[in-house]
Amino acid sequence: MDDEILWTEKYRPKRFDEVVGQERVVGRLKRLVESKNLPHILISGPKGCGKTMLVLALANELYDNSVADNFTILNASDFFNLGKSYLDKEARFSRFYKKDESVVSIFKESIKKYASIVPFNVDYKLIFIDNAENLRQDAQDALRRIMERYSNTCRFIFATTSKSSIISPIRSRCVDIFVPKLDKSLVPSILLNILDKEGIEVTKDGIDSIKGLLYDIEFGINVIQLAANEYEVIDSDAIRYSIKEMEKSELDIWMDKLFGRLEKNDAKIKEEIERITLMEGYDGKEIIEATIKKLNEMKISERKKAIATLLISDIDYDLTRGKYDFIHLERLFLKIKTFLFS
Incomplete structure (x- = not known):
């Protein structure tokens, strides 16, 4: 399997007679x-x-x-x-x-x-x-x-x-x-056909999970490709994991990278924050909301979550009065790094 090629491109019909449904x-x-x-x-x-x-x-x-x-x-x-x-x-x-x-x-x-x-x-x-x-x-x-x-x-x-x-x-x-929705029986059969062509083994509960991927063919193809890249055999856990990853926004992915740097005490934390704010164009409010979401997903105690929320509240207040979001956000993430990962 070549995971460099997007299956949405590889299996996209090129002519009218290849279109199904x-x-x-x-x-x-x-x-x-x-x-x-x-x-x-x-x-x-x-x-x-x-x-x-x-x-x-x-x-x-x-x-x-x-x-x-x-x-x-x-x-x-x-x-x-x-x-x-x-x-x-x-x-x-x-x-x-x-x-x-x-x-x-x-x-x-x-x-x-x-x-x-x-x-x-x-x-x-x-x-x-x-x-x-x-x-x-x-x-x-x-x-x-x-x-x-x-x-x-x-x-x-x-x-x-x-x-x-x-x-x-x-x-x-x-x-x-x-263009109406595809018939709900078509999408799973297309997805299973792709997996068969790729030589990917699918368990019975994996097939049942794939049968729940109705209507949105592009999303379904991306889900099964991600599952195939991450798991040797596709089961229901692989499909659940892939759906969760696929539903992440671009900002969620940036936050994953940033928290990875915080945990490793990476020297490029400041550069990552400046990139998210100055180059990618996300404002302070968006990043605060994504940070809260990320903290809620982490396996930390409720006490730590509460303290982290207080830290965020302080910085959120500063953001409403300040001019440069990345300066206040840099302070926030350095505090989070010290509190959660030191």
Whole structure:
């Protein structure tokens, strides 16, 4: 088993005829591709139903070997929720990214530049905006104008879990396609089929746990891959562990790293705190909440938890009055290190 390859990519259908469980939607998308004049599309549906997979399959059907030249994906969740910490890491935005400009200005410029690039050996190219429910109002207003300006050479596809979050002028310019939840019997059978192909042994109670992973296929695939990486044989404990790990937020993962450094009395504690606050962009309130959550998960006495909560309360008060979160947080974590790990 190669744990470097994400199974969500490895087992993602590349063509319409590989898609399982969304035959009605596939039939409609096929007809749009065959029309040779694809409209703008708004594809909506619950999380994990296969919206992104269907759009990627559509792009492959439409462009075949020239997908890379004519298909662009922008994730609105990463762009607007992670902001500049995401843009710092994404090389493809380096030519548009100016640190003194707002995220929405960078987004508008990026979309405009991609839309203005001439299609390669085709009539029009595709710009796919995933998790479009995260688009801000001003970003959507700009998109509406860009859609009008470049409609001869560019088509837009929006995927969202919330159709109502998309402004009416964009919705009215798109063909509306709804993707329902997968049949609940399909997801476990797909997951077990993947494990069989990977040669992973699954116990009876492991199979029963996998049968509880309904509807969200991407989440399910990530769960079984994590379980396969951590356990030689997948049982119910492996699935429970993986679900718990998968439900951790990015900040939870950063807190795990930070507490690991505290426990080892690592010299880079200060650097880790500055990275979480200054580079990753989490504010003091978010970090305080994540710290409380982390302490509640730790196997320490109720007395220690109570004392740690008092330490947090003092720093939380300082944060409301102070200017630089990382200075107050550095004091907090040094106190926690001394109290819990010395």
